[in-house]
Amino acid sequence: MKPTLRGRPGVFLTLEGGEGAGKSTLARGLAERARADGVDVVMTREPGGTAGAEAVRHVVLSGAAKRFGAFGEALLFAAARADHVRAVIRPALARGALVICDRFSDSTRAYQGAAGGLDHDIVHALERVAIGSTGPDLTLILDIDPHDAAERRHQRAGTGDRFEDEGTAFHTKLREAFRQIAKDNPQRCRLLDAAQSKDKLGAEAWRLVEGVLAARTMAARA
Numbered sequence: 001m002k003p004t005l006r007g008r009p010g011v012f013l014t015l016e017g018g019e020g021a022g023k024s025t026l027a028r029g030l031a032e033r034a035r036a037d038g039v040d041v042v043m044t045r046e047p048g049g050t051a052g053a054e055a056v057r058h059v060v061l062s063g064a065a066k067r068f069g070a071f072g073e074a075l076l077f078a079a080a081r082a083d084h085v086r087a088v089i090r091p092a093l094a095r096g097a098l099v100i101c102d103r104f105s106d107s108t109r110a111y112q113g114a115a116g117g118l119d120h121d122i123v124h125a126l127e128r129v130a131i132g133s134t135g136p137d138l139t140l141i142l143d144i145d146p147h148d149a150a151e152r153r154h155q156r157a158g159t160g161d162r163f164e165d166e167g168t169a170f171h172t173k174l175r176e177a178f179r180q181i182a183k184d185n186p187q188r189c190r191l192l193d194a195a196q197s198k199d200k201l202g203a204e205a206w207r208l209v210e211g212v213l214a215a216r217t218m219a220a221r222a
């Protein structure tokens with residue numbers, strides 16, 4: 001298959017935002033819509049996506065690694081990400097798939113960097129080492145008021161995890177961080193209002209994804 005956008009046949013979409021914004025539901029909806037158009041879709045998530053990365057997920061989200069601080073947690077996320085990129089994301093992009101990843105390196109920038117206080121240069125150095133040139137083509141950032149998001153989480157079953165259990169100040173910083181990432185990366189990121197209805201959000205997101213898929217098809221024909 002001919003290389004297209006960013007020199008590869010596939011499209012790499014990441015979904016980002018705070019807790020309880022509805023990323024997973026949106027990911028499922030986009031995957032379904034794309035598959036209906038005959039697109040080869042790989043759905044994955046971070047931390048996770050490979051056996052090793054899922055083990056790291058368990059360690060970090062249980063809170064067992066909290067004693068290492070933001071730096072140690074960022075190293076663990078980077079280790080999981082490097083494995084995920086090598087074993088799942090790159091091969092899928094190389095064969096022309098649409099990869100939909102629920103969280104990726106912007107989560108490290110926001111959670112361990114902006115909200116966790118980890119130095120910007122360290123965050124970027126780890127990102128470079130973990131992903132190389134395998135960055136997203138499009139990142140949809142779901143923006144929601146942390147109080148509304150907390151309300152949504154309370155309505156869901158289950159208990160909180162390492163980051164859900166952080167206080168309001170942390171979640172407010174996170175929201176600001178994701179908004180800033182969107183502002184600083186206007187070519188790659190789109191900020192979407194996650195408080196709107198699920199259908200409207202899905203339709204808005206699909207228009208953006210469709211645009212990138214169409215650009216890829218045109219580039220492949222050129």
Ligand code: TYD
Pocket residue numbers: 018019020023045046047061077102103104105107108109111112161162163164
């Ligand atoms: P998950 O249950 O997938 O959360 P959500 O449904 O909100 O996406 O848990 C992932 C948690 O890990 C989430 O709180 C964000 C956090 N995280 C980081 O702090 N840094 C990272 O690099 C990644 C990928 C996730």
